[in-house]
Amino acid sequence: MKRIKLIEVRSELGAGTRGASLGVDALRIACLNKGSDYFRRFNSVAVPDLNHVLFDKNHFPYAKHIDSVYTVQKNIANTVEQTLRLGEFPLVLAGDHSNAAATLAGIKTAYPHKTLGVVWIDAHADIHSPYTTPSGNIHGMPIAMALNEDNLECQRNVPEPETEFFWHRLKNLGEPGPKLKPEHLVYVVVRDTEHEENEVIRRYNIKNFGLAEFKEKGPKQVAREIYERLRYCDLVYVSFDVDSLDSRFSKGTGTPVKEGLNVEEAIALCQALLDNDRIVCFEMVEINPTLDSENTMARNAFDILEAATDTIQNHLQHADATSRQSRATT
16 A cells, blocks of 8 residues: 655745744644654654754845755655655645745656646745745745746846846756646635735636635535646645634744634545545645744644545555455456
């Protein structure tokens, strides 16, 4: 049976608020406090981070620490690729959401001829570039990296040549060129965007299931409609940012936003999405326990993670049993 492999990424270089590097450890504490054996059940690998450079002066105002981000992302992409090539299922637990661009690159390097669909469960669209960013925080850029999208139509910044050099490298990490087509991207509960991002979303007609539509249809129907939209995709990757949760449940993240999912809705959505043959990777990001005195965010996130992982494991077991049965009858 295909095994789940935990890939732990503590890099928080792309975040604007410090502390996301502690998210994996906060999940481990939540696991211990719940009396769960989750982190004993799966093999894990930790990708080296360069968080120490946060103490150094930043030389890239429109893409902070982009040189170090590039180094970290190469390692993440390689780890995800190797995990897939070994026949394992990568379950990524990461610091800030910029790391997801490397996860995407790793998937595409392992499956260069497959069409990849992405479900981005997040309060934010993360589709800025160094040319449009208001903050310079790279965790607002991973979808732009995956799409190879500069959005020069909405340019507000003039990045230095060194920034452009590393930005080009990040967009071409792994397999050169885009990892994703806009029609193969689906947002869920994205609700905190800037004008420049809205223009890209409008230009490419990228679907976003807002909270009102989500509540009207329910998680199972939303998942069905997502897979209908991604029907031409061979593989699907689900990236879950904990700020997709309503700010009542997500104080322990760098950018909490009102009017998001509750914990039960998030669990039901992840279960509905992950019980599918095309799922190739699941990721959880942006837990920041320094903003949460009681580790509530990590406790909620761990409940979601545990339910999501059970669904993945049950599906892998079912697929393995079906495969063995098929071989026995031929």
